[in-house]
Amino acid sequence: MKRYFTFLWDCFRLSFVGDWRYHLWMTALTLVALAGLYAYCQQLVHGLVTTGMTDQVSWGMYIANFTYLVGLAAAAAMLVIPVYVYRNLHLHDVVIFGELLAVSVILMCLLFVTVDLGRPDRFHHLLLRFNFPMSMLTWDVIALNGYLLLNLHICGYLIYCAYCGRRPAKKFYIPFVFVAIAWAISIHTVTAFLYVGLGGRPFWNSAIIAPRFLASAFAAGPAFIILTLQVVRRFTQHQVSDEALFTLRRIVQVALLINLFLLLCELFTEFYADTRHVASAQYLFLGLHGRHALVPWIWTAIAMNVVATTLFMLPASRALPTLNVACVLAIVGIWIEKGMGLIVPAFIPTPLGELVEYAPTLHETLICFGIWAFGLLVYTILVRVSVPVLAGQVTYAHRWGSPPPASPAAASPAFEKG
């Protein structure tokens, strides 16, 4: 027990150590997060009137970001499956960064749901009368918190074992890894079911939403991880092979193609049949009765996704700069498609045919940026701490701050993680 607290204490101390760029980055993130907290405090005082949401469009940027981030968290499975199911060696050393990403992203998801609540002071009512299994929101509470715990356990156990200088016992984490794979699929499926299950919203009431969620998540998530891994190897001593990045590239390739295909299926069904249920899709893609706030957004998203898919398919994306451009396009394109493109139009027109548009306010935007900054802050700390510990540079026997070992090079071969 003492050793565990020493571990936590060392992690805490490590998170403050870095060069000026690290401190600048962390300070900037902290400031943005605090700006978000400031805006949230104002929202607490005045109510959700500080957002752009109305009775007509009753969910906005918070739920949109939440949905996108659930996908990002689920994408950790796209690193875990190749490593633990197919024994991919390239991804072996980086799989933990995917799991750590899942941890920080799930925290962001929980924050986005919390800031969307009108009465966060009654959060405990969830524990007292939990409408399970009827309400899909209760399923989501279980799925997200379960996924958070699973990943916390897996990462925490591996890092703690490295800290103690002992081999991780397979029985303490391999079963959890496989549960987490299934769980990753489930968090995004359950989140899709939140929307799909509403018969009064034809835009959502479609069986293809869950597969589309998964496809876009498995494109945007690994694309995000490709970028992250390059940052990790640029700023830490952790080895990340190009092969690891290219394995992820192949995953994104396939996922992007499936994503576009499913989008096509959706568009065909909506527009060819041309029933009255097409109204929301029409508002989104073409504008309805002179209202078209989302039209530029969705076409930007589609252009980005198409360009990203093309780049990923071309051999040119074997060069890292091109790959990075394609990744950014995929990440942003899917963010728009899932946020602006999936949540907001379901409310426009309303079930009674009223057309009220939605635009986020400054408050709302600040809160969103604040949560993103907080998530990045958590992720940076997790990576910052785990790299030296996993490399065996900081252990219980050789705590951080004590004189350097005789030959630092001896410590660098990465720890046997599984």
Next chain:
Amino acid sequence: MATPQNPPGAGGDVARPAEVSRRGFLTQGAAAAAGLAALAAALSPLRHLKEGDLPTAEEFLQKHYKEMSATERARVLARIQEQVRKRYGVTPQVNDPPPLDGVEFVYGLNISRCIGCRKCVHACVAENNPSRAPEIQYIRVLEMEKGSIDVETANHRYDASPVPRPDKWYMPVQCHQCANPPCVKVCPVEATWQEPDGITVIDYDWCIGCRYCEAACPYWARRFNFTEPQIQPDQLNPHLAYLSNRPRQKGVMEKCTFCLHRTRVGRLPACLEVCPTGSRKFGNVLDPSSEVHYILKYKRVFILKADVGTMPRFFYYFDERGSRYHDPLEGEGQATLGEGA
């Protein structure tokens, strides 16, 4: 980039012993102080929280409506009475009328007669104590194109002073008190449920404000308090019930309850009483002698959005005789019963 040439980043510092110098200590102290100051600044809007914004211990520990004992319920009603008295200077009656045995309420709306005057909308607001600024209304009257029942062609913001317009018909929509309510199903904390008499209610003290029910409702019948509800003391209706028209708080949902504080004690809904054309009919469908029973049995009846399968207890019907559409239209100008919306 991945070459082990000791990048200047975080990893490089690991092996360096910590130098806790005087200067370092001061820098750290200053950073910590700046951080705390920034945190305090970020939290500063909270000083505007008013009394009543934060739950008291009693409110925090209050049980779900269905779990309260009779004495607990009485205490809660007394507390609500005290809070209303303090805030509005009016001593209200706070009741909790139970559903009646053998009663299932249904509501019929005669679209042959409705002239779209919106008197029901305003009577509802006066009765149910929703916020006036911004004004929350439970009833939305749609001005429909003749020859269409497509709500997307409806006008929500028509001017109600010269109504009815000859080429239009009017369809008021409010909570349909569905027998298969999607809003109840989705609530994560069971803050909303269907009562035995068919009325779907909300425990305003239990709702967490996630607005999932609002997204689920196919009739757009639920409203959210995006900010602290504002009611002038002289506007307050002092005859209150726990599950219906007691004043709401910021951040919770509300909806039409068929005026259960009236209808459960033998009165009619406020929207019905005010209707100048007799378009609204309300009653116990289980009673074979009731008007609604007769209408359902003999008139041409339809429900809105039958395809969503919610089984509404609110239906629309036609008259074969006495319809304003059968009467000559030249008398149109005199029927200006409406008022500004």
